[in-house]
Amino acid sequence: MKRLAQYRVWFVWLGASGLLAAWLAYAIQTPGQQASFMPGKVTHAHHQIELKCAACHAEPFKGREGIQEACLSCHAKELKAMDDSHPVSKFTDPRNADTLAKLDARQCVSCHTEHKAEITRPVGVTLPDDFCVRCHSDIEKERPSHKGMAFTGCAAGGCHNFHDNRALYEDFLIRHGEGGKLKDDPKLPDRHLRDFMVTMEYLDGEPITASDMDGRAELRPVPKLVAEWEHTAHAQAGVNCSGCHQAKDASDTLAWIKQPDHTVCTSCHKEEVEGFLTGLHGMRLKQGMTPMQPGMAEQPMKPSAGHAKLTCMSCHGAHRFDTRKAAVEACLTCHDDGHTRAYKASPHFGLWHEEISGRGAKGSGVSCATCHLPRVEFTTPEDETRVLVQHNQNDNLRPNEKMVRSVCMNCHGLQFSLDALADGKLIGRNFKGMPAKQIESIRMALEAEKRGAARKAVGDTDETEE
Amino acid sequence: MRKFQVVSTLVAAGVAAAFATPAHAADWDHKDIADALHSVMEADRTVYTKLIVNRLQNQEKVIKASEHWKDDKALVLPAQMFRYGSEAVAEKGAKFSYSLLSLWPVNKQNNAKTPVEKAGLEAVLKGDPYYTTETLGGKKYFTAVYPDKAVAKACISCHNGHKDSPRKDFKMGDVMGGVVLRLPMN
Numbered sequence: 001m002k003r004l005a006q007y008r009v010w011f012v013w014l015g016a017s018g019l020l021a022a023w024l025a026y027a028i029q030t031p032g033q034q035a036s037f038m039p040g041k042v043t044h045a046h047h048q049i050e051l052k053c054a055a056c057h058a059e060p061f062k063g064r065e066g067i068q069e070a071c072l073s074c075h076a077k078e079l080k081a082m083d084d085s086h087p088v089s090k091f092t093d094p095r096n097a098d099t100l101a102k103l104d105a106r107q108c109v110s111c112h113t114e115h116k117a118e119i120t121r122p123v124g125v126t127l128p129d130d131f132c133v134r135c136h137s138d139i140e141k142e143r144p145s146h147k148g149m150a151f152t153g154c155a156a157g158g159c160h161n162f163h164d165n166r167a168l169y170e171d172f173l174i175r176h177g178e179g180g181k182l183k184d185d186p187k188l189p190d191r192h193l194r195d196f197m198v199t200m201e202y203l204d205g206e207p208i209t210a211s212d213m214d215g216r217a218e219l220r221p222v223p224k225l226v227a228e229w230e231h232t233a234h235a236q237a238g239v240n241c242s243g244c245h246q247a248k249d250a251s252d253t254l255a256w257i258k259q260p261d262h263t264v265c266t267s268c269h270k271e272e273v274e275g276f277l278t279g280l281h282g283m284r285l286k287q288g289m290t291p292m293q294p295g296m297a298e299q300p301m302k303p304s305a306g307h308a309k310l311t312c313m314s315c316h317g318a319h320r321f322d323t324r325k326a327a328v329e330a331c332l333t334c335h336d337d338g339h340t341r342a343y344k345a346s347p348h349f350g351l352w353h354e355e356i357s358g359r360g361a362k363g364s365g366v367s368c369a370t371c372h373l374p375r376v377e378f379t380t381p382e383d384e385t386r387v388l389v390q391h392n393q394n395d396n397l398r399p400n401e402k403m404v405r406s407v408c409m410n411c412h413g414l415q416f417s418l419d420a421l422a423d424g425k426l427i428g429r430n431f432k433g434m435p436a437k438q439i440e441s442i443r444m445a446l447e448a449e450k451r452g453a454a455r456k457a458v459g460d461t462d463e464t465e466e
Numbered sequence: 467m468r469k470f471q472v473v474s475t476l477v478a479a480g481v482a483a484a485f486a487t488p489a490h491a492a493d494w495d496h497k498d499i500a501d502a503l504h505s506v507m508e509a510d511r512t513v514y515t516k517l518i519v520n521r522l523q524n525q526e527k528v529i530k531a532s533e534h535w536k537d538d539k540a541l542v543l544p545a546q547m548f549r550y551g552s553e554a555v556a557e558k559g560a561k562f563s564y565s566l567l568s569l570w571p572v573n574k575q576n577n578a579k580t581p582v583e584k585a586g587l588e589a590v591l592k593g594d595p596y597y598t599t600e601t602l603g604g605k606k607y608f609t610a611v612y613p614d615k616a617v618a619k620a621c622i623s624c625h626n627g628h629k630d631s632p633r634k635d636f637k638m639g640d641v642m643g644g645v646v647l648r649l650p651m652n
Contacts, residue, residue, distance in 0.1 A: 083536075089556035093563050094648050095579055097603030142574055171534055452629035 028053075040115035043124045044298050045394070048284050055287050056114065064107050071108040074278060074286075078395065082164040082402070102134040111162075123398045132160075145444055158401060158422040158439040167404035167414070173445035179413025186411030187363035189375050189387045194237045196386055197268065207236045215241025218256040228319040239268075265312050271378050273312070275391035281310050282391075294334040305334040324356055327369035342430035343368065349430075366411075372397070374407045400427075415442050496608035497597055500647050503562065504595075504612050507548070507645060512617050515544040520618035531620070544621070545576075561650055566614060568643025570633035572625065576643075583646055586611030590644045599651065607648040613641040 027033040034053050042050040049055045056070045072079075079087075090096060091105045104110045113119075113126040120126050132154040140147040154160045160168060198205035210226050219241060221229075229235055234243070244264050249255040257264070262285065266273045277286035284292045295306030308314060315330035316322070332340065343349050348366035355365030372393045378386055396402040400421045408417035419435035420426055426435055494502075519541055522528045532540035542550070548566050556563060567576050569587050578584040582600040589596040590613035597610050616622045622636040636642055 087553060089553040092556055093565065094602040094605065094607055095563075095565065095583065095646070097605075100603060169534075172537070449629075 038115070041117040042114050043112075043117075043120055045124055045280075046114065047298060048280065048292055048296060049287050049289065052287050052289060064109065067109055068107050074283075075108070078278075079163065083166060084163050085165050086162055099135050103131065132162075143448075145448065155399065157441070158418050159441040161399050161401060164399070164402050167401050167409075167418075168441065170445045170448065173414065173442045174449050176409070176414035177442040177446050179415065181413060181416045183409075183411055183413065187361065188370060188410055189377075190363065191375060191387050191389070193386075193388075194233065196384065197237065200382060200384075202268065203238050206238045208238050208240060209235065213241055215245050215256065219245055219258070225319045232319070232321050234321060243268075259318075262312050271380065271388050272391045275389075275395065276312065279392035279394045281393060285311070300336045301334050302336045308334065324367075327367035327373075328352065331368040331372075338428050339430050340368075342428065342432065346430040346432045371403060371407045374403075376406045415439070418442070496649050496651065497610070500597075500608065500610040500649055501595075503564070504610065504645060504647055507551075507564065507647075508612070510551075511544060511548055514547050515618050515620060519544055520620040524619050524623065531624075543624070545572075562648060564645060564647040566643060567646050568614075570625075570631065571643070572628050572631050574630075582609050583611070586646060587644050590614075591641050593641060596644075602648075606651040608651055610647045610649075612645045612647070614643045614645055616640050616642050 028037060034051055037053070038050065041047075046056070056067055058070045059066045086105055088106050091100050091103075100106070111127050111131070112124045116126050121129075125131075130151045133151045136154075155162065158168075166172070194203075194205060197203040210230055213221075213226070215221070221241075229241075244260050245257050246254050247257055247260070247264055262273050262276065262282070273282075276282040280297075281292060284290060291309040291311055293306065293310070294301035294308055295303075315326040317325065332343070348370075351360060352365035352367050352370075354360030355362070369389070373389050373391055374396065375387050376390050378388045378390075380386055390396070390406075396406055401418065403421065404414065404417045408421070412420075415438070416435070418439040418441070419437065420431060422439055423435045423437070426433055519531045522541065523531050530538070530540045531543050532538040533543055533546070534540075535542045535546070545566055552564050552566075565576070567578055567583055567587060569578060571577050578587050580600060580602065582598055586596040586598070586609070590611050593613055595610055595612045597608070600607055600609050616636055616638050619638070621642065622638060622640070625631050625636050625642065626634040
């Protein structure tokens with residue numbers, strides 16, 4: 001016994017190490033306990049799911065390849081849709097081995113490293129400002145007009161983006177360069193959901209009333225709910241109680257559900273729900289976590305809404321499904337930043353007020369959703385093109401030129417749109433006023449076009465020989 | 467016993483023959499594989515250019531082909547069709563790669579870049595393929611360059627009329643560029 005006593009310190013060390021190892025093993029596998037392993041703060045884009053390590057680090061020890069798969073599981077679709085100007089295939093091509101040595105853009109994390117708050121810049125970029133120069137340092141040979149431009153100006157000046165240049169490519173600037181502040185017929189594209197559902201034979205489209213309700217006995221709705229439902233597009237398109245409140249359970253039998261969640265909405269609104277789950281409003285639900293609450297947000301939110309739980313119903317309201325309320329009032333219930341607070345004094349709200357008062361034409365008002373949950377063309381799984389609401393409010397937000405085509409140009413000219421989006425103070429005032437300066441890209445594109453036409457006329461083909 | 471020996475010898479010979487059978491496949495060298503891949507690419511490219519673009523745009527004047535085909539609701543240009551195919555192959559993780567390059571490209575990214583591309587594009591102007599090896603990013607490749615000729619009016623009318631085209635005097639049958647195909651050698 002005495003002999004063992006001399007090893008007492010070692011036993012204590014061994015026991016303590018064992019306990020520590022056991023705790024670490026437990027903590028690393030337990031959501032909510034993983035904060036101790038966080039190597040640094042994550043970006044605004046991912047902070048909601050930062051404690052679910054597996055969301056990005058899908059498989060332990062799989063390295064960068066595993067992380068890349070996780071990035072693409074959420075972002076592949078948008079990269080494809082935006083005609084990515086720097087796709088991975090550009091960097092895996094052996095002929096571009098020299099480019100790859102300068103910038104390994106095969107992986108998202110080469111430019112967007114997480115847990116590096118101290119070097120993270122807008123759009124989650126963690127490279128220094130001069131990353132364009134690595135491959136395009138000789139741009140002035142091809143385009144003498146770019147001579148002397150600052151290396152920080154490529155993306156900052158509203159001229160180029162690394163991924164999405166759909167509103168910035170030269171021929172687009174030339175084609176739309178002559179437009180003014182407002183178009184002749186400024187309004188939003190129409191949605192035709194009911195027509196689509198009827199065409200695809202998902203619904204017969206015949207209106208139903210309270211006397212046709214099929215869930216009275218099972219759900220026992222109070223008269224207020226019945227009245228609300230009766231006035232919705234749901235009732236007018238023939239969507240009965242069972243349409244939302246009945247679904248197959250684990251044993252594959254139809255069961256009545258008191259409070260349906262987003263999975264029920266998916267049966268008719270697949271693209272909308274997919275967008276919701278991809279954006280900041282629904283990404284926690286997508287990861288199987290509890291719903292997002294405004295109190296968790298990094299953006300300024302109203303304390304009164306701190307504990308609200310974000311689901312489809314938070315904005316749409318069960319049974320009423322008032323899209324106008326969802327487009328403005330729902331947003332203002334939670335959001336409390338300067339841009340939001342300035343909305344009701346903006347010309348955009350003025351137009352919205354006119355429309356909902358019945359004085360403005362349909363589609364002429366500009367709500368929060370007009371810009372942040374815009375109506376855009378989707379290709380459905382049936383290969384049909386439809387105008388739907390993009391429910392990922394982040395889809396067009398950063399860089400904000402992504403908003404130009406899908407939103408601004410419904411009403412405004414290209415030059416005005418680019419100028420306005422480049423003016424941070426104007427955005428803060430919710431576009432009350434005029435842009436402070438003009439973005440140069442359209443003028444440069446139009447001048448290049450004139451030079452090209454002149455060259456064509458004289459048969460000279462080299463811009464550098466001018 | 468003797469019967470067993472005969473049977474086992476026959477089985478062994480059969481197994482050996484089975485393994486030996488694909489020997490003719492192993493006879494395919496890098497050049498044969500490159501030629502086979504290119505024959506498919508060239509055939510598909512010619513079919514798209516003649517039967518889709520040239521017929522619908524130049525002959526029947528039903529629809530145009532445009533670089534900005536999505537915005538213009540138009541046909542994809544033959545060069546883009548080829549590039550999208552090449553990108554789809556790369557996305558699938560195929561070991562080989564290919565691209566359509568030229569000494570007179572409309573898109574400057576499709577200019578010759580490596581010394582082999584420059585030599586190859588010059589060589590194929592005579593009409594025959596060019597084969598060599600090159601090392602890129604520390605890896606050795608078998609590189610084949612095949613002449614790409616103007617097979618339809620659409621090819622020359624577009625290149626000769628494009629504002630960014632460095633050459634505007636192409637004629638039918640001219641070598642306008644080359645398909646560069648690379649196979650890794652180890």
